[in-house]
Amino acid sequence: MSFSADSNSPNPFHMCNICQKVIRKKDKGVRVPRPFSSGPSAFIPKEEIVEASQVDPLTEQLLAEAYSPSGHVDHLTQVMGLHPHYLESFLHSQFYLLRMDGPLPLHCRHFIAIMAAARHQCSFLVSLHVREFYRMGVCLDWLKGLQYVPQRLRNLNEINKLLAHRPWLITKEHIQNLVKTGEHSWSLAELVHAVVILAHFHALASFVFGSGINPQVDTQNTNGFQAVYISNYCTCDLASDHHLDRDLSSSSPESSALLCVFQTTDSVSELEALMDRMKRLQEEREEDEASQEEMATRFEKEKKESLLVGSGELEDEVMPTSKVSQFVEDATFGYQDFARRGEDNPPTFRAQDYSWEDHGFSLVNRLYSDIGLLLDDKFRTACDLTYYNMASHEDVDTTMLRRALFNYVHCMYGIRYDxxxxGEVNQLLERSLKVYIKTVTCYPERTTRRMYDSYWRQFRHSEKVHVNLLLMEARMQAELLYALRAITRYMT
Structure with missing residues (x-):
């Protein structure tokens, strides 16, 4: 959020059933949504991204050449470039994580990144790190699937899936199983390095899907991976609704024309109402502070209400088989709400008992030198980033709104700040925004253009990208808190 061809040529983009139906509908003269968007993002107009990069193109290019795994300004870098101050912090920490001195060999780091991205079927990130394998020219058999990698790496599968989908289930026993497995054991330093990589790429997958990052075409086709692993990737999965197939099969010309019409509420009024709520909440906060008991009650209420927020019938829908599935074990294991209906739920994670600032930072920095400093800078940069704008309004303090976004993610993960x-979350975050947040954070591969377009319709695209930065960092920090707490309990 800116708070402030030739028919014989190989086609890297597989045409899914939805696209085939789109073409058939077009042949019949029926108006249908455009399934593909050119440029870095399927959600954000290319012109807006290009215009932003022209402000300081040299800085962005130098950053990408110095720190990005691809060595150039790829689609992800271009979209993040809407916030150059954050981009610098992000690329610096990612470069250190993947390329600088550390406990793990370089090729193992990239394979762990592949394992993490594959949990969310993120072909964009998987292909990026497969190219790194071909560049290094080592252990290429690993790219055939998990059965070809050493058992030591395969042992990460359990913590990988828990971190990605239900991090609150991680216990000290999971840590013990990894560091005390004989010849396949991990040192604590190696494990911390691996955990940070896993959390980083789970969260980055959320940003990729949440921002509609388009596939990166490998024009040189240097390794053949793109044709194999992105061949079944269809850009309409990002650009439109997953139920478009169903809609098109029964649509008339009139109903097709309505597919792109969302809510009829005046978006200008929505913006003004949000501004009024922020002002009122600030005044109430200054006049009367809620008691600890009341704040605990409001947290429990918000946590339970998050059960009602989701992507509807998609929650019970089986996602299509991904072409990166050879990097995934137990593919049916996915997100479940922290607070399950009618079940004994894990206890709330109280930040005062184990926080990033007081506990996680020092542990990770001790076991993996300097990464704590870089992560802390990245967290702070995303949370403090502001241009004192909100859509058309200037000189606005958006601290309250930014904190609501960050804390709502942690609330869904069962983390409470005393x-x-x-109560501010319900006042500031409308339902369509909550649906978007939960989808991007918990099952990002289901994010659609419709979800992206449905909230904050008066806001700039750069402001929505800032939302995605906050969601990404909140998710990563939540994963790290659960994993590092388990490591601390094992050590003590």
């Missing part, structure tokens, strides 16, 4: 009034 000094935060969770």
């Amino acid at each position: 000094d935060y009034d969770y």
Whole structure:
């Protein structure tokens, strides 16, 4: 959020059933949504991204050449470039994680990144790190699937899936199983390095899908991976709704024309109402502070209400088989709400008992030198980033809104801050935004253009990208808190 061809040529983009139906509908003269968007993002107009990069193109290019795994300004870098101050912090920390001195060999780092991205079927990130394998020219058999990698790496599968989908289930026993497995054991330093990579790429997959990052075409086709692993990737999965197939099969010309019409509420009024709520909440906060008991009650209420927020019938829908599935074990294991209906739920994770600032930072920095400093800078940059704008309004303090976004993600993960009034979340985050947040954070591969377009319709695209930065960092920090707490308990 800116708070502030030739028919014989190989086609890297597989035409799915939805696209085939789109073409058939077009042949019949029926108006249908455009399934593909050119440029870095399927959600954001190419012109807006290009215009932003022209402000300081040299800096962006130098950053990408110095720090990006691809060595150039790829689609992900271009979209993040809408916020150059954050981009610098992100690329610096990612470069250190993947390329600088550390406990793990370089090729193992990239394979762990592949394992993490594959949990969310993120072909964009998987292909990026497969190219790194071909560049290094080592252990290429690993790219055939998990059965070809050493058992030591395969042992990460359990913690990988838990971190990606239900991090609150991670216990000290999971840590013990990894560091005390004989010849396949991990040192604590190696494990911390691996955990940070896993959390980084789970969260980055959320940003990729949440921002509609388009596939990166490998024009040189240097390794053949793109044709194999992105051949079944269809850009309409990002650009439109997953139920478009169903809609098109029964649509008339009139109903097709309505597919792109969302809510009829005046978006200008929505913006003004949000501004009024922020002002009122600030005044109430100054006049009367809620008691600790009341704040705890409001957290529990918000946590339970998050059960009602989701992507509807998609929650019970089986996602299509991915072409990166050879890097995934137990593919049916996915996200479940922290607070399950009618079940004994894990206890709330109280930030005062184990926080990033007081506990996680020092542990990770001790076991993996300097990464704590880089992560802390990245977290702070995303949370503090502001241009004092909100859509058409200037000189706006958006601190309250930014904190609501960050804390809502942690609330869904069962993490509570005693000094935060969770009543503000319901006041500031409309339902369509909550649906988007939960989808991007918990099952990002299901994110659609419709979800992206449905909230904050008066806001700039750069402001929505800032939302995705906050969601990404909140998710990564939540994963790290659960994993590092388990490591601390194992050590003590």
